[in-house]
Amino acid sequence: MSENTEQRVCIKFYHKLEKTATETYQMLLLAYGNETKSRTRVFEWFKRFKEGRITVESDEREGRPLTSRNEEMIQKIRTATRDNRRLTIMKLSNEFQISFGSDQTILTTVLDMRRVAAKFVPNLLSDEQK
Numbered sequence: 001m002s003e004n005t006e007q008r009v010c011i012k013f014y015h016k017l018e019k020t021a022t023e024t025y026q027m028l029l030l031a032y033g034n035e036t037k038s039r040t041r042v043f044e045w046f047k048r049f050k051e052g053r054i055t056v057e058s059d060e061r062e063g064r065p066l067t068s069r070n071e072e073m074i075q076k077i078r079t080a081t082r083d084n085r086r087l088t089i090m091k092l093s094n095e096f097q098i099s100f101g102s103d104q105t106i107l108t109t110v111l112d113m114r115r116v117a118a119k120f121v122p123n124l125l126s127d128e129q130k
Contacts, residue, residue, distance in 0.1 A: 007037050008056035011045045021046040068098035069106060077106050081113070
């Protein structure tokens with residue numbers, strides 16, 4: 001359970017005990033210290049529970065879905081870099097029609113590769129790769 005969800009459960013609990021929003025916030029400060037949600041968020045969630053909300057999970061949000069950082073694209077980039085280690089980020093992004101930043105994130109964060117002597121290689125080399 002994430003800390004946000006945990007604090008929302010506490011807010012809901014205090015609401016069921018018929019405490020005020022201020023008392024709830026003060027109790028959260030005692031329990032969580034610096035990790036406590038802001039006063040505004042505590043009061044907002046307290047109001048939601050007061051209005052009859054049951055769930056402590058966040059509502060689904062609409063937004064633009066990630067199109068370039070999905071498993072299919074990650075696999076394509078992994079295969080391309082294994083076939084040719086001299087490909088640049090720009091060449092990869094042009095080849096797969098994704099942004100430079102998305103390509104760079106996939107290489108560095110998802111695939112855990114870094115630049116060594118103008119080539120992307122995994123951080124931890126196996127005996128075969130050495």
